[in-house]
Amino acid sequence: MKGLKSVGLGLIAGSLLAACASERVGEQSVVQQEKQVSSKFLEKRMVAASAPLMQADMSGGAHVQPVPGQIIGSKDRFESVEQNPVHRVVDEPVSTFSSDVDTASYSFSRRRLSSGRLPEPDAIRLEEWLNYFDYDYPAPERPEQPFKPTVTVTDSPWKAGNKLLHIGIQGYELPQTTRPRANLVFLLDVSGSMSAEDKLPLLKQSLTMMLNDMPDDDTVAIVVYAGASGVVLPPTPVKEKANILMALNHLQAGGSTAGGEGIQLAYQLAEANFDEKAVNRVLLATDGDFNVGMTDRDALEGLIARKRKQGIYLSVLGFGAGNYNDHLMQTLAQNGNGVAAYIDNLNEARKVLVTEATSSLFPIAEDLKIQVEFNPATVQEYRLLGYETRALKREDFNNDAVDAGDIGAEHSVTAIYEITPVGGRPLISPSRYETELSKPMEEKADEYAFLKLRYKLPGEKASKHLETPIPAHNTGVDEALRHQETAFATAVAGAGQLLSGGKYTGDWTLEDAITLAQANRGDDLYGYRAEFVQLLRLARELD
Incomplete structure (x- = not known):
């Protein structure tokens, strides 16, 4: 585990959540509050390099007990849209x-x-x-x-x-010679709904394939969220692949889904380690079930749109079925100027994250x-x-x-x-009183x-x-x-x-x-x- 930094899991700073959710706070003041909170917030999340990986729960990955009475969604959700008319x-x-x-x-x-x-x-x-x-x-x-x-x-x-x-x-x-570096934050859903084989296990396999194809000077960080969110891996060059894979493979599913909190933390980490010479992107992987914390859609859209303007993009990878929130995933990706893809098997993971990685990232x-x-x-x-x-x-x-x-x-x-x-x-049919079309x-x-x-x-x-x-x-x-x-x-x-x-x-x-x-x-x-x-x-x- 040498060289790895780790963090305990905790709750997102309430002041940032309130600022994002309130319609009365102007965009400028929200951005100022985000910047004020970011440095202190990340300091609390990052601990000494000698701390054990996933200290909060080594045996259960990012396991957090569900909120009492919390019911994880059980139906896939799609936006109903009328077909384009004639x-x-x-x-x-x-x-x-x-x-x-x-x-x-x-x-x-x-x-x-x-x-x-x-x-x-x-x-x-x-x-x-x-x-x-x-x-x-x-x-x-x-x-x-x-x-x-x-x-x-x-x-x-x-x-x-x-x-x-x-x-x-x-x-x-x-x-390939002019391709910029990739500075990525993997934002991974490790809630209880991700425990199925076609969710978190497939996600781990998919990202492993992607890492094996990335250049050594690209950078990867890992943020997870369940009932709470945390930084599992600080920004790490891909040449230290063993450390990245170790952090990835320790993850296990459990708890409810504080997706909004995870997005905020991922953006704070991306902003704190912003690289002007690289493509800075948050890669969200989830089954789309956000049921705890910052779930207000307008607040999420506003946060993502502001970060997009700062040069931090968001792409979304969907996994599994049964509670897949397609509508929300589409909305987040569109506001983040990123791609929304759905990974149903390893062949699709190879297509999106390896064969078409250049298209998806740059x-x-x-x-x-x-x-x-x-x-x-x-x-x-x-x-x-x-x-x-x-x-x-x-x-x-x-x-x-x-x-x-x-x-x-x-x-x-x-x-x-x-x-x-x-x-x-x-x-x-033409109107009865329509004049003859001129040319x-x-x-x-x-x-x-x-x-x-x-x-x-x-x-x-x-x-x-x-x-x-x-x-x-x-x-x-x-x-x-x-x-x-x-x-x-x-x-x-x-x-x-x-x-x-x-x-x-x-x-x-x-x-x-x-x-x-x-x-x-x-x-x-x-x-x-x-x-x-x-x-x-x-x-x-x-x-």
Whole structure:
């Protein structure tokens, strides 16, 4: 245990909790109180290096007795969101939304199907299904312009005459030589609800895989929370891997879930050891059950948003089922400019924490907003598939004060619009008293729409933008490759719609989705696309 520092478990300073929860305290005063409390608070948590690891309970890890009468949640919770409606171009020509690279919805749905159950409709977020997979989009060549959009138009397979506008945005690949250090705080839920094999034990295995792939000069600290929270491991370079693994392997589950207190302590530790030359991030791993202490959602969001502005990001890893609070996990990750992923097995842990670690940890751009303006001369109606929880107002696009999603190195973002071209059969009939549509853009009759991207480079306050027209006919990309990638994305989007209700998919079936996905798997290096086909076959039988 040489070189390890450890701490006893205790309660978070009440003054900080009160400051965060009170709406009457202004943001500036809250930040001042946090800074005043931090140093004293951490001093109490950190003890001499010779103290035994997890002194509070070596035999039971971070075990703390539950609060009398405390009932740990027993149901998974998802936000109920109405699907995006159809919009008439003459009424609403502009669609605006934030990027999203989360994948939790897909992997949670996979768990449900693998266990013989159809996923809850509210658990399916189409954008997270689409963005679970990699697509072979052309990549940008320099970090100063970190995105390269690719737009493709295909026929809709579920409504004759309609078209699908595929928007693919590929992020810049960060060279290993220019990758910054990672300064991470692992914030780990060790409450009683984490005792199942697919929770804390899987979490330990997952982080061990991640540590084995991290460079020696990265830094890791460990904070745990149950009925109380504590620092298990102070910031430690990865080259001291044995010490980190020793601290990790001693953890055991027990007690209630003071998640809010753990988040505060993790941020205090990250702030006290902030590294301007590194990416500073809190990595929260939990089943999402916060039932003790600072559980007020607005207070948590406010704390996370303030720390984000200071350069400390938050990502979330979800584990297990039965009391998984998906809605809260999504909210925390969105406010922390981080990724929300769900780990249901070791393969997913490898995907998120090893194969895609660079994407998950290192941002290449912040506040990526997407706006599409449709041409009324060529398009009657449109609807965006997914991104319901990422919708923005039209005026938010040019407002740099409005937060949006961050994008990591090599990340790609995929979005699909279904449109009804002029001359097709719209779902919304024209008004009896509507005047005939004029054609103010006659010279742009070969365009369906105009795509705009707005983003900030890391650390910058002023946004940059990219623009490109969306032609009515495909140009400039290999047709075979274009067809393969867009066809597979269409299969994913169609299947997700079917499993969440199939409101707009007509007579299209899961069998159709299986056929389309199977024919367009491509190279499929890690087998994710083949696995998707098998999941659809399971869903077909369960349905």
